[in-house]
Amino acid sequence: MTALTSPRVPTAYLNMAGSGPVSDEVLAATTTYLKIEQQVGAYDTELDHHVELDERVYENLGTLLGCVAADIAIFDNATRAWTEVVSRLSFKGARRILTTEYEYAGNLQYLKDLSEREGLELITIPCTDKGEIDLEWLQSNMGNDVGLVSVVHVPSCCGIINPVATIGEILSGYQAVYIVDACQAVGQVQIDVHATGCDVLTGAGRKFLCGPRGTGFAFVSAQLRARMSPGFVDLHLSDIKADGRIEKDMGNARFLEMGERNCGAIIGLSRAIEEALHGGDRLNDGIFRIREGVSALEGVIPIDPGRNRGGIFSFRHKKIPAEEVVRNLREHRIAAWRIKGSHTPLYMLPRGHIEGVRLSSNKITVEHADLVVAALKDMLA
Numbered sequence: 001m002t003a004l005t006s007p008r009v010p011t012a013y014l015n016m017a018g019s020g021p022v023s024d025e026v027l028a029a030t031t032t033y034l035k036i037e038q039q040v041g042a043y044d045t046e047l048d049h050h051v052e053l054d055e056r057v058y059e060n061l062g063t064l065l066g067c068v069a070a071d072i073a074i075f076d077n078a079t080r081a082w083t084e085v086v087s088r089l090s091f092k093g094a095r096r097i098l099t100t101e102y103e104y105a106g107n108l109q110y111l112k113d114l115s116e117r118e119g120l121e122l123i124t125i126p127c128t129d130k131g132e133i134d135l136e137w138l139q140s141n142m143g144n145d146v147g148l149v150s151v152v153h154v155p156s157c158c159g160i161i162n163p164v165a166t167i168g169e170i171l172s173g174y175q176a177v178y179i180v181d182a183c184q185a186v187g188q189v190q191i192d193v194h195a196t197g198c199d200v201l202t203g204a205g206r207k208f209l210c211g212p213r214g215t216g217f218a219f220v221s222a223q224l225r226a227r228m229s230p231g232f233v234d235l236h237l238s239d240i241k242a243d244g245r246i247e248k249d250m251g252n253a254r255f256l257e258m259g260e261r262n263c264g265a266i267i268g269l270s271r272a273i274e275e276a277l278h279g280g281d282r283l284n285d286g287i288f289r290i291r292e293g294v295s296a297l298e299g300v301i302p303i304d305p306g307r308n309r310g311g312i313f314s315f316r317h318k319k320i321p322a323e324e325v326v327r328n329l330r331e332h333r334i335a336a337w338r339i340k341g342s343h344t345p346l347y348m349l350p351r352g353h354i355e356g357v358r359l360s361s362n363k364i365t366v367e368h369a370d371l372v373v374a375a376l377k378d379m380l381a
């Protein structure tokens with residue numbers, strides 16, 4: 001086996017939109033759990049940690065998102081959470097699905113397949129000239145023939161924070177299921193699913209929440225669960241009886257999960273949420289300093305729409321490819337990421353953003369932010 005090494009530890013970490021660094025405590029919780037599994041056996045370890053795995057982590061997620069534990073299901077990533085819920089919705093009587101220009105490519109591909117299969121029209125809510133979701137358009141085009149409205153809270157490509165609660169107000173009173181992809185928002189933006197008025201909200205543990213990889217979750221409201229077809233329920237919540245009947249426990253959102261799970265990662269996720277809940281401010285000044293400093297550099301084309309923006313700042317350069325900028329930043333021990341326009345295709349591609357450099361953090365200090373701006377100034381001069 002190849003030896004595991006860490007060739008370069010960055011001084012400034014700016015790829016939290018990819019995956020945030022776990023704290024020493026989160027790492028210790030996961031590795032300690034795995035160590036116990038090795039010594040005792042995984043099934044017995046799971047039994048011994050049943051309260052943490054079957055209660056506390058759900059309560060923690062409920063506190064983070066503003067709902068009860070019964071509304072939470074845990075998955076191995078955000079796309080699984082999103083597709084698992086959407087796959088169980090019924091679109092009887094619906095003619096349209098609405099999404100936005102900021103839709104994540106994975107969700108969008110699913111929506112395209114779904115709308116073809118179900119004979120629905122997939123419509124994109126346009127943006128205003130400031131790059132904000134056009135709420136007036138939504139207000140005048142919403143109707144009871146819309147089966148699903150899918151909105152990304154913070155997109156993958158840039159820092160705009162979409163007005164999910166105002167959208168929730170516009171949608172209230174309509175039949176449509178309202179799903180919010182909060183994958184990039186959780187951990188940097190305060191979330192309250194009831195104030196948002198959504199039926200479903202999904203997220204990943206590994207990004208701004210700084211939990212372990214391989215974790216994701218969904219809030220699914222009790223009202224929506226009551227309308228969902230149960231479909232297949234895995235053996236953690238179902239049982240075949242002697243007469244052949246299948247008994248399914250639909251008492252909480254966990255019927256959406258698979259029975260098998262990565263317990264060590266879930267233990268780490270629970271710790272990461274506790275840290276986020278006690279961590280105070282979710283956004284600091286550093287990224288705003290980067291946004292301002294880098295936007296002013298010669299040749300930089302900011303990819304930075306909207307007026308309400310958070311911990312992601314993206315740009316491209318008129319001449320230097322993103323890959324080269326990212327490689328060069330790495331040599332300065334700054335972790336950044338080259339994004340593909342096709343991951344947020346409806347916003348990026350029509351504007352000519354085939355790729356970009358994404359800098360993302362809710363923790364970067366002002367001193368490190370200044371280092372990043374200085375490094376880019378040298379490089380792009």
Ligand SMILES: Cc1ncc(COP(=O)(O)O)c(C=O)c1O
Binds near residue numbers: 155
């Ligand atoms: C906005 C958004 N939604 C969904 C996802 C998918 O998350 P996952 O890779 O955990 O499935 C991402 C991943 O970057 C994302 O940025």
